[in-house]
Amino acid sequence: MRTNFLAIASGKGGVGKTTVSINIANAMASYGRKTVVVDADLINPNVSLYLGSEKVNSTLHDVIKGKAKMLESIYTHPSGVKVVPASISLSDLPYSDYSSLGRALSQLDGYADTVIVDSHPGINSDAQEIFKAADEILVVTVPELSAVTDAMKTIRIAESLGTSVIGIVLNRVEGKRYEMNTEEIGAFLEKPVIATIPEDKNIKKSAVENFPVYHLYPNSASSQAFRKLAATLAGADEEKEDGFFKDLLKIFGILR
Template sequence: MRIITVASGKGGVGKTTVTSNLGLALTKLGKSVTIIDANITTPHLAMNFGMFYNPTTLNHVLREETKTVIDAIYFHDSGLKIIPSSLDVNELQNVDIAKLEKVIKEIPYSDFVLIDSAPGIGREAVSAMKASKEILYVTNPNIAAVTDVIKINEVAEKLGLRPLGVVVNKVTGRVHELTIGEIEELTNLPVIAAIPFDADFEKALALGKTYLEINDYSKAAIEFMKLAAYLAGEDYKVPFTTYLKRVRSWFSWLI
């Protein structure tokens, strides 16, 4: 079981987006995957799947109100398993995030467990790191977000986590952006995916779906599939139909 924290120093860079789409991409490759929302103070993971009210959540598990973590696992149509946190602020009472490590150990076997972390190096984020063995960084191509990766990687190193690399998200290619080479040099980590900025991510969120459910042919979608294959140690050949779908989308406004 690969237990990977999806982390960033800065908020809003795309951790939840990467956790949900990477989870779905790995599922599409035939892997069993569980994703868990460890950002208990501001949880958004289940929202990315249109799940707004979940009777049993990670909060209940951490408060030891359930017999087992299985009570808080929800199945997505794809087969992906989701452990949400509660949107109700009252359900934060008596929640001890430090118990996350124990909870993660109780998750039924999955090839991958992806932990959607809170940003930074506070108690929530560190609890997610302590519960995992590997860490995947998400950043944007700007100096603030990249500086924060450097900081968080120092903490992760001290905790003995294996860094998998950096996912650069919201790439537009404009001249003021840091390049992949610059990010690799600054962080001393490999950039293993570059996801373009695409307005369809916000559209997907509004629709209560993950991006890959509404678009599986764009550059961003292909990057997620390649990232999933890379993490699974597999080759990924873009299916010819993906390009056909993309070409068809260019003409969709005609129909």
């Protein structure tokens, strides 16, 4: 199995990376894609806070410290979402050695179709280790100039490190006149806006219940948008795999 490491990044914090990560994981799984979310926000990990901190054997912190293996640290949430959590313990807080992240993530190579890497915001050296470890990046922003400007920096830095930015997820859209619209954002960032997620109070309600909105309120407006985004991502993956197998067949002279 060819594993795609997809980092969910943003310039500005709090724009919805973790929400997008857990919901597209849930939605992609419903499209038959084996998907794992890795909470790579070692400083402020939120995945376990949104999904509930069930008893986990080990965390990404342990894997990075060499105390545990990645495959032993995968936890399956009752929604079906597979997660490698980060430690929420204060004693792990000062420990944020991102230099081993790439090596830790590579333990998932061949395990899943897609590894969704929930990132911490910004473009500092820690974030750059995430960009380097990823095959592709999806940048989340809200429709405000400050967030979009920060998204631009994320795109530039990721691309300067050789990782492609496949598109923008525009989150918390209310359709108000004062918001930047999809066309403006696409033109400004020179990237396709591949999903528009509406502002949806069900997202907060489901976080309180420790479930992805996609699982708890599958017909809500945001769930429908996550379903569409997952279909786009799953389809793109499949096309890539198709291309990969076609390339192989060509190498063996079976296809011209």
